[in-house]
Amino acid sequence: MPGAAPGMPGAAPGMPGAAPARRVTYAGPMTSPQLPHLPMDGVERVLCVVAHPDDMEYGASAAVAAWTAAGVEVRYLLLTHGEAGISTVDPAVTGPMRAREQQAACAVVGVSGLTVLDHPDGVLEPGLELRRSIAAEIRRRRPQLVLTMNWAEEAPWGLNQADHRAAGLSCLDAIRDADNPWVFRDLMDDGLAPWKVGALLVGGHPDPTHGVDVTGEPLRRGIASLEAHAEYLAALPWHPVPSEFIPGMTAQGGAVLGVEHAMLFRRYEL
Ligand SMILES: [Zn+2]
Numbered sequence: 001m002p003g004a005a006p007g008m009p010g011a012a013p014g015m016p017g018a019a020p021a022r023r024v025t026y027a028g029p030m031t032s033p034q035l036p037h038l039p040m041d042g043v044e045r046v047l048c049v050v051a052h053p054d055d056m057e058y059g060a061s062a063a064v065a066a067w068t069a070a071g072v073e074v075r076y077l078l079l080t081h082g083e084a085g086i087s088t089v090d091p092a093v094t095g096p097m098r099a100r101e102q103q104a105a106c107a108v109v110g111v112s113g114l115t116v117l118d119h120p121d122g123v124l125e126p127g128l129e130l131r132r133s134i135a136a137e138i139r140r141r142r143p144q145l146v147l148t149m150n151w152a153e154e155a156p157w158g159l160n161q162a163d164h165r166a167a168g169l170s171c172l173d174a175i176r177d178a179d180n181p182w183v184f185r186d187l188m189d190d191g192l193a194p195w196k197v198g199a200l201l202v203g204g205h206p207d208p209t210h211g212v213d214v215t216g217e218p219l220r221r222g223i224a225s226l227e228a229h230a231e232y233l234a235a236l237p238w239h240p241v242p243s244e245f246i247p248g249m250t251a252q253g254g255a256v257l258g259v260e261h262a263m264l265f266r267r268y269e270l
Contacts, residue, residue, distance in 0.1 A: 034258050038210040038267060040067065040145075042198070046074045047143035049134055049174075051124060051167035052082040053102035053116070054229045055149065057242075059249055060203045061109045062214035062222025063263040068110030069218065075113035076106060077137045079130060079167055084122035086235045091121070097231055105228035109221045113141075124166035126151075126173075132184050134174035139192035146175055146197050147265070150204040157204075168202065175200060175270065200268040208264035211257030214250055219261045222246060 046067060050056055056064065056076060064074050083095030099116045106114045117133055124130065138146065151168030153160055177183045179196040201210075214222060226233075226242040233239050250261035257264070 035208060035211045035256050035264065037257065038201070038212050038265065040070070040072065043067075043072060043144045045141060045143040046072055046145045046147060047077060047138060047141050048074065048147040049077045049079070049137075049167060049171040050149055051079050051161075051163035052085065052121065053078060053098040054082070054105070054226065054232060055164070055167075057105055057222070057226035057229060058204075059214075059222060059246055059253075059263050060147065061105065061225040062218045062246070062250065062261075063212040063265075064111060065109040065218035065221035065225075066212055066214055068112075074109075074111050075141055075143075076102075076111055076115070077134065078102065078114070078116045079119045079124060079133065079170075080121040080163065081116055081118070082121050082232075084120075085232060089235065094232075095121075098229070101229045101232055105225040108225040108228055109218075122163065124163040126166040126169040130166060130170035131174040131177050132187075134171050135177040135184055136187055136190070136192055138174060138178035138197060139187060139195045142195045144198045145201060146171065146199075147201040147203060148172070150202055150206075152206075154206075155204050156206050172200065197270055199270055201265040202268070203263070203265055205264075205266035208256075208266050210267045211253055211259075211262040211264045213254075213257065213259045213262050215254065215260040215262075219247065219250055222250075 048056055068074050081095035082098040083091035085098060086094050103114055115137060119130065148171035149164045149168040150160060151165045151172065175197045179194050181188065181194045223242050223246050226246065247261065250263060253262035253264045254260045
């Protein structure tokens with residue numbers, strides 16, 4: 001289509017049907033493009049790959065609640081138990097506690113399977129070990145859509161955490177590995193045949209392409225899923241209240257998607 005969609009930067013005043021021509025000198029929030037709803041046609045299974053217990057619960061789980069309510073099967077793969085998450089508590093205590101709380105968080109939003117791996121919390125390194133773990137799970141679960149974390153050094157809220165960068169980048173590479181029969185060939189011996197993922201979603205991305213409407217019940221469940229990490233959050237007195245900051249965040253996303261509350265993601269067609 002020549003030109004740009006209504007509201008997009010560069011939409012030409014004076015085009016047929018457009019408002020009377022006037023000089024536009026500032027492309028501020030009022031002229032921000034409205035993002036499309038995330039297409040879910042043909043998506044029966046979603047795999048979410050993150051570093052820690054609670055990583056899904058900062059808004060992404062509200063989108064998960066919307067998907068599971070629509071009949072999509074959603075599974076989580078956590079690369080660590082988050083055992084290094086509470087500075088005053090022994091990791092041997094924290095790890096199992098956080099995995100239990102993650103199980104409760106999953107139940108709130110209808111997640112049908114949770115796998116928590118034993119990679120070391122706090123010192124995750126992107127590389128072959130993580131790629132192999134993630135590729136194996138992709139082949140096992142055969143998702144059409146994979147959701148992972150922003151792997152950039154900077155995230156919209158500030159500097160990105162090392163484990164989050166490692167998880168996102170390794171997931172990106174593992175998606176390709178999962179589809180290559182000559183990479184991690186021992187996975188074939190375990191009966192894990194190659195699988196091609198159709199699309200990758202990245203949360204916490206500064207330049208999102210799509211939104212998921214989480215207005216109403218999905219948002220309520222999303223908030224409750226973070227609240228399920230009760231013991232962990234109690235150890236972090238500075239942590240904002242889930243029922244306050246999550247709706248504030250999703251309201252910003254909603255304004256971009258044209259609904260009351262939304263989560264925004266960057267989607268890559270693979
Ligand atoms: Zn984390």
